Amino acid sequence: MSIEVIILAAGIGSRLKPYTEKDPKPLVKVNDIPILHNTIENLITRDINNISIVLGYNHQVIINYLEEHFKHVKFKYIINEKYAVTNNMYSLYLALKKNECSAPLLIIEGDIFFEGGVLDYLESINVSGNYWFVDSLFRESNGSYIRSSDGEISGISIVNDMEKIMNDENYSKSTGMVYISSIDSRNFYTWLEAYVENGEVNMYYDNVLANYIEELKMRIIDIKDKKWYEIDNREDLEKAEMIFK
Numbered sequence: 001m002s003i004e005v006i007i008l009a010a011g012i013g014s015r016l017k018p019y020t021e022k023d024p025k026p027l028v029k030v031n032d033i034p035i036l037h038n039t040i041e042n043l044i045t046r047d048i049n050n051i052s053i054v055l056g057y058n059h060q061v062i063i064n065y066l067e068e069h070f071k072h073v074k075f076k077y078i079i080n081e082k083y084a085v086t087n088n089m090y091s092l093y094l095a096l097k098k099n100e101c102s103a104p105l106l107i108i109e110g111d112i113f114f115e116g117g118v119l120d121y122l123e124s125i126n127v128s129g130n131y132w133f134v135d136s137l138f139r140e141s142n143g144s145y146i147r148s149s150d151g152e153i154s155g156i157s158i159v160n161d162m163e164k165i166m167n168d169e170n171y172s173k174s175t176g177m178v179y180i181s182s183i184d185s186r187n188f189y190t191w192l193e194a195y196v197e198n199g200e201v202n203m204y205y206d207n208v209l210a211n212y213i214e215e216l217k218m219r220i221i222d223i224k225d226k227k228w229y230e231i232d233n234r235e236d237l238e239k240a241e242m243i244f245k
Contacts, residue, residue: 009110010056056083
């Protein structure tokens, strides 16, 4: 299928020190494989080569790495110069600003490590639909959780108190991957632009999408049977290395 990918990889990764003192967060290794390398390898193995990457902190180091290890891939680089004072919604805004949105869009957060089989779900979706990749069994940490019923998403919450949702089967953990149709990716840009023009740039794109769930008619793709992990701190890195050993 024809699809455009945006990888959000502009962050500093301060919670991953001392690893990020040597390498930018996207190049932190899980069992000797950099997070970003794993993502790109999974994509190109499935002939998904239209890849844009939003970079910020220490971006030239990442570009040099990619140019050395993926010489046959023509990446599009977007530099978020305000990476230290903005969040991923601003990075996504910058990427969509340069994107023609002529094909469906796959957003991948730059701190998730996942097995390639996760992408195989793309083969069975309705290309004109909108989907959020989730794990319905995951309850290990705070973060973005998606509320759904019979597969249809009804809400998005940034959860800081896991006790509130621990036993609620309607909530699933966001895996940091979202599929948006070509039509709605342009709408998404318009919504992000409104926030940016209002000076609201230090927030998650999840917060923006939460206000348009009914309009998007999003559904979940539950990858509970696949291996993945979001890596924000040293403990996460250790867990990921155990999962993928």
